[in-house]
Amino acid sequence: MPVKTVIEAVREAMREEMRRDDRVFLMGEDVGQRGGVFLASQGFIEEFGEERVLDTPLAEAAIVGVAAGAAMVGMRPIAEIQFTDFIWPIVNQLVGEVARARYGSNGALSVPLVVRSPYGGGVHGGLYHSQSCEGFFYHTPGLQVVCPATPYDAKGLLKSAIRNDNPVLFLEHKRTYRHVKGEVPDGDYTVPIGKADVKRAGTRLSLFTYGLMLHYALEAAAEVAADGIDTEVVDLRTVRPLDSETILASVRKTSRALIVHEDNLTGGVGAEVAAIISEHAFDALDAPVTRLCGPDVPAMPFAPNLEAMFMLNKDKIAAAIRKLAAY
Amino acid sequence: MPVKTVIEAVREAMREEMRRDDRVFLMGEDVGQRGGVFLASQGFIEEFGEERVLDTPLAEAAIVGVAAGAAMVGMRPIAEIQFTDFIWPIVNQLVGEVARARYGSNGALSVPLVVRSPYGGGVHGGLYHSQSCEGFFYHTPGLQVVCPATPYDAKGLLKSAIRNDNPVLFLEHKRTYRHVKGEVPDGDYTVPIGKADVKRAGTRLSLFTYGLMLHYALEAAAEVAADGIDTEVVDLRTVRPLDSETILASVRKTSRALIVHEDNLTGGVGAEVAAIISEHAFDALDAPVTRLCGPDVPAMPFAPNLEAMFMLNKDKIAAAIRKLAAY
Amino acid sequence: MARKTPVAGNHSEAPSAAPLSAEQVAESYRLMLLSRLLDERVYALNRQGKAPIVASAQGHEACQIGAVWALDKTRDLFVIYYRDIATCLALGYSVSELMLGYMARRGAPFSGGRQFPYGGADLKRRVINTSNVVASQIPHAVGAALAFKMRREPSVAIVHFGDGATSEGETHESMNFAAVHKLPVIFFCENNGYAISVPLRKQLAMARISDRAAAYGFPGVTVDGTDVAATYRAVREAADRAREGGGPTLIEAVVPRLMAHTTDDDERRYRTAEELEERKRRDPLPRLRQTLLDGGLLTADGDSAMRRQCIAEIDQAMAAAESTPYPDESTFYDHVYAPQAKK
Amino acid sequence: MARKTPVAGNHSEAPSAAPLSAEQVAESYRLMLLSRLLDERVYALNRQGKAPIVASAQGHEACQIGAVWALDKTRDLFVIYYRDIATCLALGYSVSELMLGYMARRGAPFSGGRQFPYGGADLKRRVINTSNVVASQIPHAVGAALAFKMRREPSVAIVHFGDGATSEGETHESMNFAAVHKLPVIFFCENNGYAISVPLRKQLAMARISDRAAAYGFPGVTVDGTDVAATYRAVREAADRAREGGGPTLIEAVVPRLMAHTTDDDERRYRTAEELEERKRRDPLPRLRQTLLDGGLLTADGDSAMRRQCIAEIDQAMAAAESTPYPDESTFYDHVYAPQAKK
């Protein structure tokens, strides 16, 4: 199977879907002539024309609100928010309007909208090009929030998101774009939204994570395996809805849970995973449900030494695994 | 001591602070001539004049963004967002800018801003006059989020919020405004932000809640006491920062934890409380940490029967207490 | 598809902007009267505790009806706001249907009783109003217009909103977007001079909202919103231009707000007694009645009969609504997600 | 308080809008040259991996310097954006200070290395730029102006932003707010014709950004942003009006963008070779040099000496920055909350 990067997988998914269904179109800042600031839509304006690859004015609320209106009358827009740090102006449209539109119209409206946004740190992006936002959005009923980690999942999940009648917030970790490579079939396939994936089976403890951290977690698991700690690594992939079945099955097997994410600790996705486990797998637990997350500071600093303090890595994760295994 | 309602307590706190410190001023939609849609600022424009009681244009992002600018140069604005359902346009300013301003300027900037907003349901407000928002905002480092339940706490906490150099989101449950009465001193006092309050001491289990639900929880606790279930009811009061000391001390005493809130279950404040308990009081637990929260539907429906299905009440809480006590 | 009603007027068959016929003018009066009487009735229902919240259209009726005449219910899109009662009657909604909305009963249009009246959507009849969050519907109309343009459909989207809504950032972003892409959308501002208690001079520093259009590069017009025909002409012209690829128009219909903001509001806190008295002179209803009487299109007896008929319709709608149950509780969890996705 | 530098010019002592003196014009050239050379150097540093991100001011220098001349560094407030390098030099920041920002070193102005260069604040020197989120700083300037008005201070807030920023909702809300309350604020748009790759015609449907002011009811002017004196005059007039209670002004300074958006951008994807060539003719630097040479205010030798001096200053700043450590790691958790509040 051909090996591709995450950004290639994203590009391929969008291109294939735009070829397959002419209701699908892309809009956002710089997505047209420039092909996106990360080149996710490189070559698109040439292939699909200006009407289906819209360079919008610099106005995020309108990007999502206008896309939503088009979706309500039958289109299937993909709206790109250039960086997650600039996603906050869309909250009124995405959380206030779009996520509630189906419920609020008693099923009359569908809003098959995908909002794609590059997020995350470790890229020398400083306070305003490193943010995560899933801890904010995953609280929203009516919304699906997807955070792929691998090229294979990125392509398959993005296709599911585009074909899906629900609004989807599709978060792509910037650091995975070019650094993470993996096998990706050339043709069509989908990966279901709402399903976690056991990326490494294990018996001693369960590690739940998603996005870039999956890769660091797998490295850490490989390292501690040398000391006989057999870690199960579960890639959540979708953070809303969470796949509680897979989460609980894993904890029932291993009796220990470690949750790892880059987003700030308090109120992050890990809080909900911990709450689900402690409520529904209480009897199975042999140790406290533990979280290793981004620190509770407002964002990642620009200076490289401070950035490193914010970011998790293989060593920090391995240490947390060892500590929990030894409990 | 005089007995007052929550809205009276809020009004009194603002009036006293505006008399005490001429840097304090109020801005928002309809806060002036009309005295606010809930009359929180009734009589203010007459006392303090148009310059300190500003009827703003209908533009929430500007209400908070402009207030923030004034705060950065030394004023102490109170910005009112008329209903929490209309708070979403301020996220870029409050979460993106204000909460990060001190960290991002390495301490150069202070943003002593209070954003007040009436929230919550059970008032026939339908999808767009019943929302809660604390489940989103409590994830934000740099922000304080306060949800008083009683008139006494409302007055004392609002004074702390106004005097505080940090940005505070101050959430007032609409249903408590006129329905909840209690003793409130006429003069000056403060209640510290970040401190939970044991509103009912008990031994059998710990119930954590805040806002309107505190009152239903106290009713439920009184009811189950008749069956010998002695419930400790902890009013969180501040949902960011959470008072983990008080939370953990209570659970270490009772060994059982029930968390109750009106906001949607998934990713709500209860998730974090559960995570804190399951990580830091694991050994003390005799039963699963349990949550009784608003259902995961996009908002409270308008029809009274559906609204009642969404809202928690004394009976639902009493049932949850009994179930957990019997575990 | 829009239901056939006397109001329909299939404009696709009559593309030239003919003036309103005598029958259309007379029908406008009937709709205005019906709207007014319905409005008064639900106010009374509110005071009896039977309708939790009512936003009145009194004063706005003429412009709402005029705008509907100018458009095509079979292919245009109506993105309305909470004050568009006469709009809905003109679009063919029956009083019985609307009454279900006020009383949050099963089968209520737009939301089946989940939202305040007029919130939700009815795509079959080409009406959308996702919420009552001011201005949030404006980008939706622009998005629909974008879809029409992409699909080469000859449809126009009209979006209604108040004067206060023009201050919101989303209004600006949407108008600018529509201008750049020359979209077939009509921004229809029902300017009643107030956003709850906030008067226009605290909302913007200019006299005319239509002047905002100059900031986007498309036409802006101000019309007397108490005049059905004048509003009809302005919207018709905008719709024709939009259909021909000429892009958006901002129409400001100046109207009086004859009632408080909603049943929750006490306007004596912010309007003087004189002002409350003065505004009655701008009431579109007696004005149109006089025109019809003068023109021999209506008699005093005919007027009384029409009034009795409207009241009978409202009485019947009320009785029907009161005997209609609230929504089925088993539907509470429905429509959080579309079927193919796991909850 | 602003430091004393040759650029200061205490305008409170010289309230009449005198034209720039010959010395001021000559100093403008020095600042422009210094800005240009600094800009070129940090671009080179970026290519060596020593400065992760650089946004260039090349082409914008004249208007930035002209605007500072028109204001009073001791009492006005400067709400800048990421492209305001020459603004900062004109405000008196030294190259050494700015270099610390590019290299994220301890003691860097505005954020101590936590943010991209120019992000953060330095209240003592009356500069705020909370973030690089486009347009988000605009309401802050309006809020500061509101405070000035409430406190009866004779201060003016100026806020800088690009052409793309005018599409944001917060820009509209802020301008409208400032108009209604007649606040002493100057909206200063550095229009370089692009928002990254998006050209003006895809950003708005009109030719002039200054026309937007008509939508708010305050003056809007367009100036040649490659002309220091013209920009100075426009800003000075706006500042005088603001100080007298005349409210806001929108100034559009038209400039060329002589470089890519930032060091991360590849502008050949969206600009033709001819365009890249053509823009050089609008470069403000050779133009001002020629004016000075023609007017006898500069000699070719003087120019070379000045250039050498600038380069020496930059060399020294670079060396100093490279030997300055990164921020102290023990400060990582500082300033999340103000002291009195629990973390």
Ligand SMILES: Cc1ncc(C[n+]2csc(CCOP(=O)(O)OP(=O)(O)O)c2C)c(N)n1
């Ligand atoms: C975003 C938002 N902010 C505040 C409100 C509360 N509110 C409801 S209607 C209204 C005034 C609207 O005024 P206008 O746009 O002039 O319409 P009108 O009601 O006068 O027709 C306000 C402030 C809201 N619904 N949405």
Ligand SMILES: Cc1ncc(C[n+]2csc(CCOP(=O)(O)OP(=O)(O)O)c2C)c(N)n1
């Ligand atoms: C709200 C927001 N959206 C997107 C971006 C990404 N971005 C950074 S600069 C820029 C273009 C800004 O253009 P303009 O306002 O014209 O300023 P210029 O850089 O041309 O001086 C964009 C889209 C951002 N920083 N903030």
Ligand SMILES: [Mg+2]
């Ligand atoms: Mg109005």
Ligand SMILES: [Mg+2]
């Ligand atoms: Mg630009």
